[in-house]
Amino acid sequence: MTRCADLAADDSREGTAPPGDRWLLVEHPGPWGRVAFAQSGLPAAAVGAMDAWARASRGRVLLIRRPGRRAGDGPRRWFRVDSRPGHESVRTGTVVDDAGLVDAVTAPGTPHDDPLNLVCAHGRHDVCCAVRGRPLAAALAAADPDRTWECSHIGGCRFAPALVLLPHGFVLGGMTPAEGVAFAAGYAAGRIDPGYLRGRSTDPPAVQAAQRHARLLTGEHGVDALRLVAVEAPAPGRWRVVLGDPDVVVDLAERRVDAGRPLTCAATAPGWLREFDVLGTA
Template sequence: MTAAGPWPRCSFVADAAHDPREGTAPPADRWFLVEHGGPWGRVPLSQSGIHPAAVAAISAWVATEAGRLVLVRRPGRAPGPTEDVVHGDTPGRPRRWFRVDSRPGHESIRTGTFVDEAELVEAVHAPGVPYVGPLHLVCTHGRHDTCCAVRGRPLAAALAAADPAPVWECSHIGGCRFAPALVLLPHGYVLGGLTAQDAPAVVRDYADGRLDPVWMRGRSSLPPAVQAAQHHARMATGATGVDALRPIDVVAEQQADGSPGWRVELADPACSVRLHERRVETGRPLTCAATVPGWMRVFELVEVRPTTTDHGALRDMDT
Protein backbone atom coordinates (compact mmCIF):
# COMPACT_ATOMS: atom_id res chain seq x y z
CA MET A 1 0.00 0.00 0.00
CA THR A 2 1.46 3.38 -1.00
CA ALA A 3 0.89 6.89 0.32
CA ALA A 4 -1.15 7.57 -2.81
CA GLY A 5 -3.63 4.83 -1.92
CA PRO A 6 -6.65 5.39 0.30
CA TRP A 7 -5.13 3.62 3.35
CA PRO A 8 -3.09 3.56 5.42
CA ARG A 9 -3.00 7.32 5.88
CA CYS A 10 0.01 9.05 7.37
CA SER A 11 -1.43 9.71 10.84
CA PHE A 12 -2.59 6.14 11.27
CA VAL A 13 0.85 4.82 10.32
CA ALA A 14 2.52 7.32 12.69
CA ASP A 15 0.21 6.19 15.48
CA ALA A 16 1.11 2.56 14.88
CA ALA A 17 4.84 3.42 14.76
CA HIS A 18 4.58 5.54 17.93
CA ASP A 19 6.31 8.50 16.26
CA PRO A 20 7.36 10.87 19.06
CA ARG A 21 5.36 14.10 19.09
CA GLU A 22 7.59 16.17 21.36
CA GLY A 23 9.65 18.86 19.66
CA THR A 24 7.43 19.05 16.56
CA ALA A 25 5.39 22.22 17.09
CA PRO A 26 5.78 24.56 14.09
CA PRO A 27 7.84 27.71 14.74
CA ALA A 28 5.80 30.86 15.42
CA ASP A 29 6.35 33.68 17.88
CA ARG A 30 3.15 35.29 16.67
CA TRP A 31 0.06 34.18 14.77
CA PHE A 32 -2.20 36.07 12.37
CA LEU A 33 -5.64 34.54 11.86
CA VAL A 34 -7.93 35.57 9.00
CA GLU A 35 -11.54 34.43 8.80
CA HIS A 36 -11.98 32.87 5.36
CA GLY A 37 -14.83 30.49 4.59
CA GLY A 38 -12.97 28.67 1.85
CA PRO A 39 -12.11 26.91 -0.29
CA TRP A 40 -8.51 26.99 0.90
CA GLY A 41 -5.74 26.35 -1.58
CA ARG A 42 -2.92 23.97 -0.73
CA VAL A 43 -0.81 27.06 0.05
CA PRO A 44 -3.48 28.94 2.01
CA LEU A 45 -2.26 32.53 1.78
CA SER A 46 -1.38 32.67 -1.91
CA GLN A 47 -3.82 30.11 -3.36
CA SER A 48 -7.12 30.98 -1.66
CA GLY A 49 -8.15 34.03 -3.66
CA ILE A 50 -7.06 36.57 -1.05
CA HIS A 51 -6.48 40.14 -2.25
CA PRO A 52 -2.88 40.43 -3.59
CA ALA A 53 -2.11 43.52 -1.48
CA ALA A 54 -3.19 41.62 1.64
CA VAL A 55 -1.05 38.63 0.65
CA ALA A 56 1.99 40.90 0.30
CA ALA A 57 1.37 42.68 3.63
CA ILE A 58 0.76 39.49 5.58
CA SER A 59 3.80 37.80 4.00
CA ALA A 60 5.98 40.74 5.07
CA TRP A 61 4.54 40.61 8.59
CA VAL A 62 5.20 36.87 8.84
CA ALA A 63 8.82 37.33 7.80
CA THR A 64 9.43 40.29 10.12
CA GLU A 65 7.64 39.00 13.21
CA ALA A 66 8.57 35.29 13.04
CA GLY A 67 4.85 34.82 12.55
CA ARG A 68 2.48 32.33 11.04
CA LEU A 69 -0.65 32.96 8.96
CA VAL A 70 -3.63 30.64 9.29
CA LEU A 71 -7.04 30.91 7.70
CA VAL A 72 -9.92 30.15 10.04
CA ARG A 73 -13.63 29.41 9.82
CA ARG A 74 -16.29 28.15 12.13
CA PRO A 75 -16.84 24.36 12.14
CA GLY A 76 -19.29 23.39 9.40
CA ARG A 77 -20.55 20.57 7.25
CA ALA A 78 -18.27 17.69 6.32
CA PRO A 79 -17.68 17.23 2.56
CA GLY A 80 -15.43 14.59 1.04
CA PRO A 81 -12.12 13.81 2.76
CA THR A 82 -9.95 15.88 0.39
CA GLU A 83 -12.34 18.83 0.02
CA ASP A 84 -12.54 21.98 2.07
CA VAL A 85 -15.76 23.26 3.57
CA VAL A 86 -17.22 26.10 1.50
CA HIS A 87 -19.07 28.35 3.90
CA GLY A 88 -19.27 31.18 1.39
CA ASP A 89 -18.11 34.51 2.75
CA THR A 90 -21.20 36.64 2.22
CA PRO A 91 -20.29 39.89 0.45
CA GLY A 92 -20.42 42.80 2.87
CA ARG A 93 -20.40 40.60 5.98
CA PRO A 94 -17.78 41.64 8.53
CA ARG A 95 -15.18 38.96 9.16
CA ARG A 96 -12.69 38.63 11.98
CA TRP A 97 -8.94 38.84 12.19
CA PHE A 98 -6.86 37.95 15.23
CA ARG A 99 -3.24 38.83 15.94
CA VAL A 100 -1.70 36.68 18.66
CA ASP A 101 1.55 37.05 20.57
CA SER A 102 2.64 33.64 21.88
CA ARG A 103 6.01 34.55 23.35
CA PRO A 104 6.42 33.56 27.02
CA GLY A 105 5.48 36.53 29.17
CA HIS A 106 3.84 38.39 26.27
CA GLU A 107 0.75 36.25 25.67
CA SER A 108 -2.05 38.35 24.20
CA ILE A 109 -4.72 38.40 21.51
CA ARG A 110 -5.90 41.47 19.59
CA THR A 111 -8.79 41.37 17.16
CA GLY A 112 -10.75 43.41 14.65
CA THR A 113 -13.07 43.06 11.67
CA PHE A 114 -12.81 43.64 7.95
CA VAL A 115 -15.19 43.61 5.01
CA ASP A 116 -12.81 44.11 2.09
CA GLU A 117 -9.70 41.90 2.23
CA ALA A 118 -7.61 44.91 1.22
CA GLU A 119 -8.23 46.16 4.77
CA LEU A 120 -5.92 43.40 6.00
CA VAL A 121 -2.98 45.48 4.74
CA GLU A 122 -3.53 47.74 7.76
CA ALA A 123 -4.78 45.02 10.12
CA VAL A 124 -1.38 43.35 10.51
CA HIS A 125 -0.20 46.43 12.42
CA ALA A 126 -3.52 47.86 13.66
CA PRO A 127 -3.98 48.12 17.44
CA GLY A 128 -7.27 46.22 17.32
CA VAL A 129 -9.03 45.51 20.59
CA PRO A 130 -8.09 42.99 23.28
CA TYR A 131 -9.73 39.58 22.95
CA VAL A 132 -10.48 38.01 26.29
CA GLY A 133 -10.30 34.25 26.47
CA PRO A 134 -8.52 31.49 24.56
CA LEU A 135 -8.77 30.44 20.93
CA HIS A 136 -8.80 26.77 19.95
CA LEU A 137 -7.65 26.05 16.39
CA VAL A 138 -8.16 22.63 14.79
CA CYS A 139 -6.47 21.93 11.46
CA THR A 140 -9.03 20.62 8.94
CA HIS A 141 -7.10 21.49 5.78
CA GLY A 142 -8.03 18.54 3.59
CA ARG A 143 -6.43 19.92 0.43
CA HIS A 144 -3.08 19.90 2.22
CA ASP A 145 -3.40 16.49 3.86
CA THR A 146 -6.35 14.11 4.00
CA CYS A 147 -5.67 13.12 7.62
CA CYS A 148 -6.22 16.70 8.75
CA ALA A 149 -9.73 16.67 7.32
CA VAL A 150 -10.66 13.12 8.32
CA ARG A 151 -9.42 13.47 11.91
CA GLY A 152 -9.70 17.23 12.39
CA ARG A 153 -13.38 17.76 11.64
CA PRO A 154 -14.70 15.38 14.35
CA LEU A 155 -12.38 17.04 16.88
CA ALA A 156 -13.55 20.54 15.91
CA ALA A 157 -17.18 19.42 16.07
CA ALA A 158 -16.72 17.92 19.54
CA LEU A 159 -15.11 21.09 20.86
CA ALA A 160 -17.78 23.29 19.27
CA ALA A 161 -20.54 21.16 20.78
CA ALA A 162 -19.04 21.72 24.23
CA ASP A 163 -18.28 25.44 23.84
CA PRO A 164 -18.43 26.99 20.35
CA ALA A 165 -17.10 30.49 21.10
CA PRO A 166 -13.33 29.80 21.05
CA VAL A 167 -13.34 27.08 18.37
CA TRP A 168 -12.18 27.60 14.80
CA GLU A 169 -11.21 25.21 12.03
CA CYS A 170 -7.89 26.33 10.53
CA SER A 171 -5.59 25.82 7.58
CA HIS A 172 -2.34 23.88 7.59
CA ILE A 173 -0.37 23.80 10.85
CA GLY A 174 2.39 21.29 10.06
CA GLY A 175 3.18 17.78 11.18
CA CYS A 176 0.21 16.25 9.37
CA ARG A 177 1.09 12.76 10.62
CA PHE A 178 0.13 13.91 14.12
CA ALA A 179 -3.42 14.77 13.05
CA PRO A 180 -5.60 16.03 14.44
CA ALA A 181 -3.61 19.14 15.33
CA LEU A 182 -5.00 21.42 18.03
CA VAL A 183 -3.45 24.83 18.77
CA LEU A 184 -4.13 26.50 22.11
CA LEU A 185 -3.81 30.27 21.86
CA PRO A 186 -2.51 32.64 23.08
CA HIS A 187 0.28 30.39 24.42
CA GLY A 188 0.83 28.61 21.11
CA TYR A 189 0.82 25.09 22.52
CA VAL A 190 0.35 22.53 19.74
CA LEU A 191 -1.17 19.13 20.52
CA GLY A 192 -1.40 16.06 18.34
CA GLY A 193 -3.40 12.83 18.21
CA LEU A 194 -6.05 14.14 20.58
CA THR A 195 -9.35 12.24 20.47
CA ALA A 196 -12.74 13.92 20.18
CA GLN A 197 -13.73 12.28 23.47
CA ASP A 198 -10.77 13.72 25.39
CA ALA A 199 -10.61 17.14 23.76
CA PRO A 200 -13.27 19.02 25.79
CA ALA A 201 -11.53 18.13 29.06
CA VAL A 202 -8.15 19.15 27.63
CA VAL A 203 -9.34 22.63 26.66
CA ARG A 204 -11.10 23.06 30.01
CA ASP A 205 -7.81 22.25 31.72
CA TYR A 206 -6.04 24.82 29.52
CA ALA A 207 -8.58 27.47 30.54
CA ASP A 208 -7.75 26.60 34.16
CA GLY A 209 -4.01 26.91 33.49
CA ARG A 210 -3.13 23.22 33.18
CA LEU A 211 -1.71 21.04 30.39
CA ASP A 212 -1.66 17.29 29.82
CA PRO A 213 1.79 16.39 28.42
CA VAL A 214 0.48 13.17 26.86
CA TRP A 215 -0.76 15.02 23.77
CA MET A 216 1.87 17.75 23.70
CA ARG A 217 3.97 18.48 20.61
CA GLY A 218 5.41 21.68 22.03
CA ARG A 219 5.10 25.44 22.23
CA SER A 220 5.49 27.25 18.91
CA SER A 221 7.64 30.09 20.26
CA LEU A 222 10.29 27.75 21.66
CA PRO A 223 13.05 25.86 19.80
CA PRO A 224 12.42 22.14 19.15
CA ALA A 225 14.99 20.99 21.73
CA VAL A 226 13.31 23.14 24.40
CA GLN A 227 9.88 21.82 23.41
CA ALA A 228 11.16 18.27 23.88
CA ALA A 229 12.90 19.12 27.14
CA GLN A 230 9.74 20.62 28.59
CA HIS A 231 7.79 17.50 27.62
CA HIS A 232 10.22 15.15 29.33
CA ALA A 233 10.43 17.42 32.37
CA ARG A 234 6.63 17.50 32.66
CA MET A 235 6.52 13.72 32.51
CA ALA A 236 9.26 13.42 35.14
CA THR A 237 8.14 16.12 37.57
CA GLY A 238 4.37 16.05 37.15
CA ALA A 239 4.32 19.80 36.46
CA THR A 240 1.13 20.76 34.60
CA GLY A 241 0.99 24.56 34.71
CA VAL A 242 0.90 26.40 31.38
CA ASP A 243 3.75 28.61 32.59
CA ALA A 244 5.69 25.86 34.36
CA LEU A 245 9.22 24.82 33.35
CA ARG A 246 10.26 28.21 32.05
CA PRO A 247 13.30 27.87 29.75
CA ILE A 248 16.37 29.62 31.08
CA ASP A 249 19.32 28.36 29.06
CA VAL A 250 20.09 26.00 26.18
CA VAL A 251 23.55 24.56 25.60
CA ALA A 252 24.56 22.48 22.56
CA GLU A 253 26.56 19.39 23.53
CA GLN A 254 28.29 17.03 21.12
CA GLN A 255 27.77 13.38 21.90
CA ALA A 256 30.59 10.84 22.04
CA ASP A 257 29.64 9.56 18.59
CA GLY A 258 29.73 13.10 17.17
CA SER A 259 25.96 13.51 17.01
CA PRO A 260 24.30 16.61 18.50
CA GLY A 261 22.95 16.82 22.01
CA TRP A 262 21.38 19.47 24.21
CA ARG A 263 21.30 20.55 27.83
CA VAL A 264 18.23 22.62 28.66
CA GLU A 265 17.92 24.44 31.97
CA LEU A 266 14.35 24.99 33.17
CA ALA A 267 12.77 26.79 36.11
CA ASP A 268 9.57 26.35 38.13
CA PRO A 269 10.43 23.63 39.01
CA ALA A 270 14.18 23.95 38.53
CA CYS A 271 15.63 21.06 36.55
CA SER A 272 18.19 20.23 33.91
CA VAL A 273 17.30 18.09 30.89
CA ARG A 274 19.86 16.44 28.62
CA LEU A 275 18.79 15.23 25.19
CA HIS A 276 20.39 13.29 22.36
CA GLU A 277 19.24 14.47 18.92
CA ARG A 278 19.03 11.89 16.14
CA ARG A 279 17.97 11.87 12.52
CA VAL A 280 15.81 8.81 11.91
CA GLU A 281 15.15 7.49 8.41
CA THR A 282 11.58 6.22 8.52
CA GLY A 283 11.45 4.23 5.29
CA ARG A 284 7.98 5.61 4.60
CA PRO A 285 6.37 8.84 3.37
CA LEU A 286 5.54 11.12 6.31
CA THR A 287 2.48 12.79 4.78
CA CYS A 288 -0.41 11.52 2.71
CA ALA A 289 0.78 13.65 -0.23
CA ALA A 290 4.42 12.58 -0.08
CA THR A 291 5.73 10.03 -2.56
CA VAL A 292 9.19 9.25 -1.15
CA PRO A 293 10.34 8.08 2.29
CA GLY A 294 11.06 10.81 4.80
CA TRP A 295 13.11 11.30 7.94
CA MET A 296 12.34 12.79 11.32
CA ARG A 297 14.30 14.51 14.06
CA VAL A 298 14.04 12.71 17.39
CA PHE A 299 15.09 13.99 20.80
CA GLU A 300 15.97 11.06 23.04
CA LEU A 301 15.98 11.69 26.76
CA VAL A 302 19.33 11.18 28.47
CA GLU A 303 18.39 12.47 31.92
CA VAL A 304 16.19 14.84 33.89
CA ARG A 305 17.59 15.98 37.21
CA PRO A 306 16.53 18.62 39.73
CA THR A 307 18.86 21.58 40.14
CA THR A 308 19.55 24.33 42.62
CA THR A 309 21.11 26.60 39.99
CA ASP A 310 20.83 30.35 40.47
CA HIS A 311 18.67 30.82 37.39
CA GLY A 312 18.85 34.56 37.77
CA ALA A 313 22.50 34.36 36.75
CA LEU A 314 21.69 32.54 33.49
CA ARG A 315 20.51 33.96 30.22
CA ASP A 316 16.73 34.48 30.31
CA MET A 317 15.23 33.28 27.02
CA ASP A 318 12.01 35.22 27.59
CA THR A 319 13.61 38.61 26.91
Protein backbone atom coordinates in the same frame (compact mmCIF):
# COMPACT_ATOMS: atom_id res chain seq x y z
CA MET B 1 -6.78 3.15 2.49
CA THR B 2 -3.87 3.57 4.90
CA ARG B 3 -3.01 7.23 5.38
CA CYS B 4 -0.10 9.10 6.92
CA ALA B 5 -1.71 9.49 10.35
CA ASP B 6 -2.31 5.72 10.53
CA LEU B 7 1.33 4.97 9.71
CA ALA B 8 2.59 7.53 12.24
CA ALA B 9 0.79 6.04 15.24
CA ASP B 10 4.11 5.14 16.90
CA ASP B 11 6.07 8.26 15.86
CA SER B 12 7.33 10.46 18.67
CA ARG B 13 5.31 13.70 18.91
CA GLU B 14 7.64 15.65 21.18
CA GLY B 15 9.63 18.42 19.56
CA THR B 16 7.35 18.64 16.51
CA ALA B 17 5.42 21.86 17.18
CA PRO B 18 5.89 24.27 14.24
CA PRO B 19 7.90 27.42 15.01
CA GLY B 20 6.12 30.71 15.59
CA ASP B 21 6.30 33.57 18.07
CA ARG B 22 3.16 35.24 16.74
CA TRP B 23 0.05 34.22 14.81
CA LEU B 24 -2.20 36.10 12.41
CA LEU B 25 -5.59 34.42 12.02
CA VAL B 26 -7.87 35.58 9.22
CA GLU B 27 -11.46 34.43 8.85
CA HIS B 28 -11.90 33.12 5.32
CA PRO B 29 -14.65 30.53 4.85
CA GLY B 30 -13.18 29.05 1.69
CA PRO B 31 -12.32 27.52 -0.53
CA TRP B 32 -8.75 27.19 0.74
CA GLY B 33 -5.98 26.41 -1.71
CA ARG B 34 -3.18 24.00 -0.88
CA VAL B 35 -0.99 26.95 0.14
CA ALA B 36 -3.76 28.57 2.09
CA PHE B 37 -3.26 32.31 2.22
CA ALA B 38 -1.41 32.48 -1.11
CA GLN B 39 -3.83 30.29 -3.13
CA SER B 40 -7.25 31.08 -1.68
CA GLY B 41 -8.31 34.04 -3.76
CA LEU B 42 -7.02 36.77 -1.45
CA PRO B 43 -5.78 39.94 -3.16
CA ALA B 44 -2.06 40.14 -3.87
CA ALA B 45 -1.63 43.21 -1.65
CA ALA B 46 -3.05 41.33 1.36
CA VAL B 47 -0.93 38.26 0.67
CA GLY B 48 2.17 40.44 0.39
CA ALA B 49 1.39 42.31 3.63
CA MET B 50 0.78 39.09 5.55
CA ASP B 51 3.92 37.46 4.17
CA ALA B 52 6.03 40.47 5.14
CA TRP B 53 4.51 40.46 8.63
CA ALA B 54 5.27 36.76 9.08
CA ARG B 55 8.90 37.18 8.00
CA ALA B 56 9.49 40.21 10.22
CA SER B 57 7.86 38.80 13.35
CA ARG B 58 8.62 35.06 13.16
CA GLY B 59 4.91 34.72 12.71
CA ARG B 60 2.50 32.26 11.18
CA VAL B 61 -0.52 33.20 9.05
CA LEU B 62 -3.53 30.89 9.17
CA LEU B 63 -6.95 31.06 7.59
CA ILE B 64 -9.78 30.23 9.99
CA ARG B 65 -13.48 29.44 9.76
CA ARG B 66 -16.21 28.32 12.09
CA PRO B 67 -16.76 24.53 12.09
CA GLY B 68 -19.67 23.47 9.96
CA ARG B 69 -20.57 26.98 8.88
CA ARG B 70 -19.83 29.44 6.12
CA ALA B 71 -19.66 33.12 6.80
CA GLY B 72 -21.98 35.42 4.95
CA ASP B 73 -21.12 38.72 3.36
CA GLY B 74 -20.74 40.58 6.65
CA PRO B 75 -17.58 41.55 8.55
CA ARG B 76 -14.99 38.85 9.14
CA ARG B 77 -12.77 38.43 12.18
CA TRP B 78 -9.03 38.57 12.48
CA PHE B 79 -6.87 37.78 15.49
CA ARG B 80 -3.26 38.76 16.06
CA VAL B 81 -1.65 36.62 18.75
CA ASP B 82 1.61 37.05 20.66
CA SER B 83 2.76 33.69 22.05
CA ARG B 84 6.12 34.75 23.47
CA PRO B 85 6.57 33.78 27.14
CA GLY B 86 5.59 36.72 29.29
CA HIS B 87 3.85 38.48 26.38
CA GLU B 88 0.91 36.13 25.78
CA SER B 89 -1.95 38.17 24.38
CA VAL B 90 -4.62 38.30 21.68
CA ARG B 91 -5.99 41.29 19.82
CA THR B 92 -8.88 41.14 17.41
CA GLY B 93 -10.83 43.19 14.88
CA THR B 94 -12.95 42.85 11.77
CA VAL B 95 -12.68 43.59 8.07
CA VAL B 96 -15.54 44.18 5.67
CA ASP B 97 -13.69 42.93 2.60
CA ASP B 98 -10.40 41.31 1.55
CA ALA B 99 -8.78 44.69 0.91
CA GLY B 100 -9.03 45.45 4.63
CA LEU B 101 -6.64 42.58 5.40
CA VAL B 102 -3.69 44.80 4.49
CA ASP B 103 -4.43 46.86 7.60
CA ALA B 104 -4.99 43.85 9.87
CA VAL B 105 -1.27 43.21 10.24
CA THR B 106 -0.77 46.55 12.02
CA ALA B 107 -4.23 47.61 13.21
CA PRO B 108 -4.43 48.03 17.00
CA GLY B 109 -7.64 46.04 17.32
CA THR B 110 -9.07 45.35 20.76
CA PRO B 111 -7.88 42.98 23.51
CA HIS B 112 -9.40 39.51 23.43
CA ASP B 113 -9.18 37.82 26.81
CA ASP B 114 -10.46 34.32 26.02
CA PRO B 115 -8.19 31.54 24.73
CA LEU B 116 -8.57 30.24 21.19
CA ASN B 117 -8.83 26.61 20.09
CA LEU B 118 -7.59 25.99 16.54
CA VAL B 119 -8.02 22.65 14.78
CA CYS B 120 -6.32 22.01 11.45
CA ALA B 121 -8.98 20.88 8.97
CA HIS B 122 -7.12 21.72 5.77
CA GLY B 123 -8.08 18.76 3.62
CA ARG B 124 -6.65 20.18 0.43
CA HIS B 125 -3.21 20.17 2.05
CA ASP B 126 -3.56 16.71 3.62
CA VAL B 127 -6.59 14.43 3.76
CA CYS B 128 -5.82 13.31 7.33
CA CYS B 129 -6.30 16.86 8.57
CA ALA B 130 -9.86 16.91 7.29
CA VAL B 131 -10.79 13.33 8.19
CA ARG B 132 -9.45 13.57 11.74
CA GLY B 133 -9.60 17.30 12.32
CA ARG B 134 -13.24 18.00 11.57
CA PRO B 135 -14.65 15.62 14.23
CA LEU B 136 -12.40 17.25 16.83
CA ALA B 137 -13.42 20.73 15.69
CA ALA B 138 -17.09 19.74 15.87
CA ALA B 139 -16.69 18.38 19.41
CA LEU B 140 -14.86 21.51 20.57
CA ALA B 141 -17.45 23.75 18.91
CA ALA B 142 -20.25 21.91 20.69
CA ALA B 143 -18.51 22.42 24.04
CA ASP B 144 -17.14 25.93 23.48
CA PRO B 145 -18.34 27.50 20.20
CA ASP B 146 -17.00 31.01 20.71
CA ARG B 147 -13.41 29.86 21.21
CA THR B 148 -13.22 27.23 18.47
CA TRP B 149 -12.11 27.61 14.85
CA GLU B 150 -11.02 25.33 12.07
CA CYS B 151 -7.72 26.49 10.59
CA SER B 152 -5.47 25.95 7.62
CA HIS B 153 -2.25 23.91 7.57
CA ILE B 154 -0.19 23.91 10.77
CA GLY B 155 2.49 21.32 10.08
CA GLY B 156 3.01 17.71 11.12
CA CYS B 157 -0.01 16.37 9.24
CA ARG B 158 0.79 12.82 10.33
CA PHE B 159 -0.15 13.77 13.90
CA ALA B 160 -3.70 14.71 12.90
CA PRO B 161 -5.82 15.92 14.46
CA ALA B 162 -3.69 18.93 15.37
CA LEU B 163 -4.94 21.25 18.11
CA VAL B 164 -3.34 24.64 18.78
CA LEU B 165 -4.09 26.36 22.08
CA LEU B 166 -3.57 30.10 21.96
CA PRO B 167 -2.21 32.46 23.10
CA HIS B 168 0.55 30.21 24.50
CA GLY B 169 1.05 28.33 21.23
CA PHE B 170 0.84 24.81 22.66
CA VAL B 171 0.40 22.26 19.86
CA LEU B 172 -1.08 18.82 20.52
CA GLY B 173 -1.73 15.93 18.17
CA GLY B 174 -3.35 12.53 17.87
CA MET B 175 -6.06 12.84 20.52
CA THR B 176 -9.68 11.74 20.28
CA PRO B 177 -12.41 14.40 20.11
CA ALA B 178 -13.35 13.77 23.76
CA GLU B 179 -9.73 14.08 24.85
CA GLY B 180 -9.34 17.28 22.85
CA VAL B 181 -12.34 18.83 24.61
CA ALA B 182 -10.80 17.92 27.99
CA PHE B 183 -7.39 19.34 27.05
CA ALA B 184 -8.90 22.61 25.83
CA ALA B 185 -10.93 22.96 29.02
CA GLY B 186 -7.79 22.31 31.06
CA TYR B 187 -5.87 24.94 29.14
CA ALA B 188 -8.64 27.50 29.71
CA ALA B 189 -8.24 26.74 33.44
CA GLY B 190 -4.46 27.27 33.31
CA ARG B 191 -3.24 23.69 32.84
CA ILE B 192 -1.57 21.83 29.98
CA ASP B 193 -1.61 18.04 29.83
CA PRO B 194 1.65 16.63 28.39
CA GLY B 195 0.10 13.39 27.15
CA TYR B 196 -0.39 14.48 23.52
CA LEU B 197 1.82 17.57 23.68
CA ARG B 198 3.99 18.15 20.61
CA GLY B 199 5.51 21.31 22.06
CA ARG B 200 5.16 25.05 22.28
CA SER B 201 5.65 27.03 19.09
CA THR B 202 7.97 29.59 20.69
CA ASP B 203 10.54 26.93 21.66
CA PRO B 204 13.10 25.06 19.53
CA PRO B 205 12.57 21.29 19.21
CA ALA B 206 15.02 20.25 21.96
CA VAL B 207 13.35 22.60 24.44
CA GLN B 208 9.91 21.29 23.47
CA ALA B 209 11.08 17.74 24.16
CA ALA B 210 12.76 18.72 27.45
CA GLN B 211 9.70 20.53 28.73
CA ARG B 212 7.43 17.60 28.00
CA HIS B 213 9.74 15.22 29.87
CA ALA B 214 10.00 17.69 32.74
CA ARG B 215 6.21 17.91 32.98
CA LEU B 216 5.96 14.14 33.07
CA LEU B 217 8.73 13.94 35.67
CA THR B 218 7.46 16.64 38.01
CA GLY B 219 3.72 16.40 37.44
CA GLU B 220 3.72 20.18 36.89
CA HIS B 221 0.91 21.11 34.50
CA GLY B 222 0.74 24.90 34.86
CA VAL B 223 0.77 26.67 31.51
CA ASP B 224 3.55 29.03 32.60
CA ALA B 225 5.58 26.44 34.51
CA LEU B 226 9.01 25.15 33.49
CA ARG B 227 10.09 28.34 31.75
CA LEU B 228 13.24 28.20 29.67
CA VAL B 229 16.31 29.49 31.54
CA ALA B 230 19.10 28.34 29.22
CA VAL B 231 19.83 25.85 26.47
CA GLU B 232 23.32 24.57 25.66
CA ALA B 233 24.78 22.25 23.03
CA PRO B 234 27.77 20.61 24.76
CA ALA B 235 28.44 18.34 21.75
CA PRO B 236 26.95 17.64 18.32
CA GLY B 237 23.54 16.10 18.80
CA ARG B 238 23.56 16.78 22.55
CA TRP B 239 21.45 19.32 24.42
CA ARG B 240 21.28 20.53 28.01
CA VAL B 241 18.05 22.40 28.73
CA VAL B 242 17.75 24.34 31.98
CA LEU B 243 14.19 25.07 33.11
CA GLY B 244 12.79 27.06 36.01
CA ASP B 245 9.62 27.14 38.13
CA PRO B 246 10.35 24.41 39.18
CA ASP B 247 14.08 23.99 38.52
CA VAL B 248 14.85 21.04 36.26
CA VAL B 249 17.81 20.24 34.00
CA VAL B 250 17.22 17.83 31.12
CA ASP B 251 20.07 16.32 29.07
CA LEU B 252 19.02 15.07 25.64
CA ALA B 253 20.48 13.29 22.65
CA GLU B 254 18.99 14.19 19.26
CA ARG B 255 18.82 11.61 16.49
CA ARG B 256 17.79 11.80 12.85
CA VAL B 257 15.99 8.64 11.79
CA ASP B 258 15.02 7.68 8.25
CA ALA B 259 11.31 6.99 8.33
CA GLY B 260 11.36 4.67 5.31
CA ARG B 261 8.05 6.12 4.16
CA PRO B 262 6.56 9.44 3.04
CA LEU B 263 5.48 11.45 6.06
CA THR B 264 2.35 13.00 4.57
CA CYS B 265 -0.40 11.73 2.32
CA ALA B 266 0.74 14.13 -0.41
CA ALA B 267 4.47 13.35 -0.19
CA THR B 268 6.08 10.98 -2.67
CA ALA B 269 9.57 10.51 -1.21
CA PRO B 270 10.53 8.96 2.15
CA GLY B 271 11.13 11.45 4.94
CA TRP B 272 13.09 11.56 8.17
CA LEU B 273 12.17 11.94 11.82
CA ARG B 274 13.81 13.91 14.63
CA GLU B 275 13.84 11.93 17.86
CA PHE B 276 15.13 12.73 21.34
CA ASP B 277 16.48 10.42 24.02
CA VAL B 278 16.65 11.59 27.63
CA LEU B 279 20.18 11.07 28.96
CA GLY B 280 19.46 12.38 32.43
CA THR B 281 17.53 14.84 34.54
CA ALA B 282 18.45 16.81 37.63
